[in-house]
Amino acid sequence: MNKFLKVGILLAVSSVFLVSCGTKNDSRTSNINGGKLANSQILNWTESSTLATADLAKATDTLSFNVLLNTQEGLYRLDKSGVPRNALATKTKISDNGKVYTFNLRKDAEWSNGQKVTAKDFVYSWRRIVNPKTASQDAFYLYQVKNAQEVNSGKKSLDTLGIKAIGNYKLQVTLTKPVSYFKKLLAWPLFFPTNQKAVEKFGSKYGTQAKYTVSDGPFKLTKWTGTNKKWTLVKNNKYWDKKNVHLKKINELVTESTTTSYDLYQGKKVDETLLSGQQVKNNLNNKNFVKRLPTATTRLDLNQNQVAAFKNLNIRRAISLAINRTALTNKVLEDGSVPLKGFVPSGMGNNPKTKEAFSSETYVKKSVSYNLKEAKALLKKGYKETGTKNLKFTIVTADTDSSRQAVEYLQSALDALPNVSVEVSTIPFVQLLAKQKAGNYQATIKTWQSVFADPINFLDVYESNSSYNNSGWENEKYDKLLDEAENVYGNSPMKRWNKLVEAEKLLMEEQGTIPLYQVAKSQLLRSNVKNVVYNPAGVPYDWKSAYIAR
The missing domain is CATH 3.90.76.10 (Dipeptide-binding Protein; Domain 1)
Known part of the structure; x- marks a missing residue:
């Protein structure tokens, strides 16, 4: 399992760690001397899903890592x-x-329980x-x-x-x-690092609620019960660099709907909100508008372990061809998200010689195009090959606005295929993660955010022994290509690149997954919120040096 995150995996590659895919990286800086700080240093932030864990050994999602980034060091x-x-x-x-x-x-450096780090x-x-x-x-x-x-x-x-x-x-x-x-x-x-005394004291409860955590970072996690929809990060007075931490509190509130968070923003109850399609259009000229395009992708995975028909390449390709990604992003989501050219999105590295983007060099058009006529023909062929007369399955996804919009579009698009019936199940994000980890789904919408910007951090998801590969797609040649890229040509940039290109093309030729779109995270952020360090290729928000200006 050579998931070395080579040369930049999901958070930022060698020299292109903070490639923002052409979007605006809003770090809003300002002189904090001479009375520029507001009297109240409280930041009110919205989240689209609940917090899954505060245990770095158990975290798998961006929000959990974001809380960990700000509460740990x-x-x-x-x-x-x-x-x-x-x-x-x-x-x-x-x-x-x-x-x-x-x-x-x-x-x-000290832990919040008083022990030395x-x-x-x-x-x-x-x-x-x-x-x-x-x-x-x-x-x-x-x-x-x-x-x-x-x-x-x-x-x-x-x-x-x-x-x-x-x-x-x-x-x-x-x-x-x-x-x-x-x-x-x-x-x-x-x-x-992790505080051993805390883990041994709390046992299996460690990281499941705020009271079962300790911090060595800028903030401490409070008011989180493990299931509630709001929590607070408070300044950690035992933090070694506390003099450069200006925020006293960061209140985080879960609002699955951007309608709710937008209303709260308009009512000055929060300082930030993500925006959905129409909201983006209405705020393009707003001074507080910030467009972000992180290296996060949304895809449809078909579980071959649950639905035997999904083992057939023609059926998988038919489902992909029935999806009009441009219509999904431009007519349904309308939030700045862009159709994917493959599994690996833009902003994940460039050819060492030609400088061509990985996502362009590996483009396999037939794997991400819309062609309903061909989709029907391939499905008919797949039915014949598998002895299948109809295809019924459920797509499970998170209960957020964008997820609902995407899955409802997919349901409509796939219903256009002969004898295909798709049901939809939307559940809380934390429950979705558990189902996906257990492979307990027929089809699901997954989002993957890089740790740093290198193609390997996407491609290694589909290695046969990957802990994230629970859809049943495996390919020995694919595994070998990644093994060679990381273990044979790790110090030969061009040879390594070529192996990664070949692997991505193979994944798409075999329709190991069905890429949908690169996720936009456009938002409104009040202009008096300064020094938020944003990373489009990994854990997004570092609030250590952030402050509220007058």
């Missing part, structure tokens, strides 16, 4: 340009062969993630660390993992090979 934090800057690390030494990292840690907290955290008993879906991201894969598969003991504490304030990490983007990975919450 790792070796580095990314600045507004996506460059890793020292946080808990004060000095980093890299061996000549690029495989051994030695970090000196600051001695003034030490190198042992990193060792404990990383071992916990790769421990098979933890069942972390994201454990593969540590596979570039020596013995991580073997530990995660139960072949080696936890103490063989390539991370060790040299005293309290020196940490050493040994990799399996040089990883040019490793510092960027270390700025992602999965690689942050």
